[in-house]
Amino acid sequence: MPLTLYNTLTRRKEEFKPLTEGAVRMYVCGPTVYGHSHIGHAKSYVSFDTIVRYLRYIGYKVTYIQNITDVGHLLGETNEGEDRLIKQGKLEQKHPMQIAEEYTKSYFDDMDTLGVVRPDISPRATGHITEQIEMVKTLLEKGFAYEVNGSVYFDVSKDKEYGKLSGRSTEEVESGTRVDVKSEKRHPNDFALWKKAEPEHIMQWQSPWGMGFPGWHVECSAMSMKYLGETFDIHGGGMDNQFPHHECEIAQSECATNKPFVRYWIHNNLVTVNGQKMSKSLGNTCLLKDLSKTYSPYVIRFFILQSHYRGTLDFSESAIGGAEKGLERLLNTVREVKKGLRLAVSDSNSHKPINLDEYRSRFTDAMNDDFNTPQAIAVLFDVSREVNGLLAQGQVSKETLTSVDELFTELGGTVLGIIPQQLDENHSGEENIEHQLMQLIIDVRAEARTQKLWSLSDKIRDGLQQSGIALEDKKDGATTWKRVK
């Protein structure tokens, strides 16, 4: 099955064919850095990260660009709204650039924790003012924009195709838009390319139209085309950005170049919390820094990838708790496989083979079908069940274990990022003091058990449980330990 993906532009699943054979040029709208990242950011960027990882896994050379918005993203009505970073700066009594710096770092910290592979380029809007001005000049020259009192607006009426992404006609948009009587725009749906800055506005640059700052939409067009060319393969972002942000990007880009802007538009759906939309105004945002106090980043990733990127993800304690147990089940198998690899002395004569190629192809079929990660994960659980069964019967050879380990590392680790490279094993780092102490405790308890001092051995086990360490007595008499929450 060839790779197919749902293209918002055509509202269909389409076979993916990049412009250049073997290479993919991809752009995803990054965060506006004025606050810490929340579970919604995680869903978005983990989803796109998994897409990038998978594209690379199947052999594409991917150039992945994700911007950092540090200027021009206004609150509320485009004309009156305050710049988010300036507002946050006033709140924290810091320069907007300091806000940008701090929250950019915070964003990357959170994403690194989640195992999100860094984009190849993370361009900042403030670092590309020249490119944005050039684009606005082009649009003015071609007659798609007009200047009013030091600000430049895109003239939506000049673009016949405006609305093709979100499926709205300009009339429809107009009827639903609050009309600002004081607006200097010719039409309510025209949008700002360049805004005149009042003298007290901290973020402003010299332009042909006087001191000002770029509109929010223009940064993505200018920066994506600078690094990926006038037409590129994939543009992604959250569904909430489909309109107006992406619609405006298409309009200004295609009018400026007279070429198709993007071939495949991918939009990921949003996170709800207990069935309700998560938003700043409702105050139910769930910050990653808080969430990761309770859950491992792998659990968060697993939780996200267990639902499809185009579906909403409902966050609740019970849902992520269930995910935590599910992932633990998968990781248990991986641990057992690694342990079996270390202990297996020679190949058993009675071992049963596993058809790993079939699992592999089921996995890629799932991923090729619009990145169906829930189904891909289900395949890993199927592998897990079969392997567990064979391990329990001792019917698995070292070669098979090696292949199974590779499969988990590749599909669960490299592609999905839900299986850690270094599993927390009691055999790793045998030189460290923690391991030595644990071994001592286990030995003492074993002695107690030999003497059938059950209350003493249970006291040790219960005590360790309280401290977040679980003991498991295996059939062969050995006792293993692992951390639990």
Added chain:
RNA sequence: GGCGCCGUACCCAAGUGGUAAGGGAGAGGUCUGCAAAACCUUUAUGCAGCGGUUCGAAUCCGCUCGGCGCCUCCA
């Protein structure tokens, strides 16, 4: 008001024309001093409801009910 999405077991969640994946929770069993883990068995004659198309529908069409999103800041 306009545009769009969704409704699958106790919960989460795939499947979009060929007879219901996977995970959690529950029940029974194997193993164990007891646990835990693991394994086996089990839990939707049915996919919001009602009609229609079809040899055949959760899947396509129509209507009804219910939930949600965008249009205004958000990934």
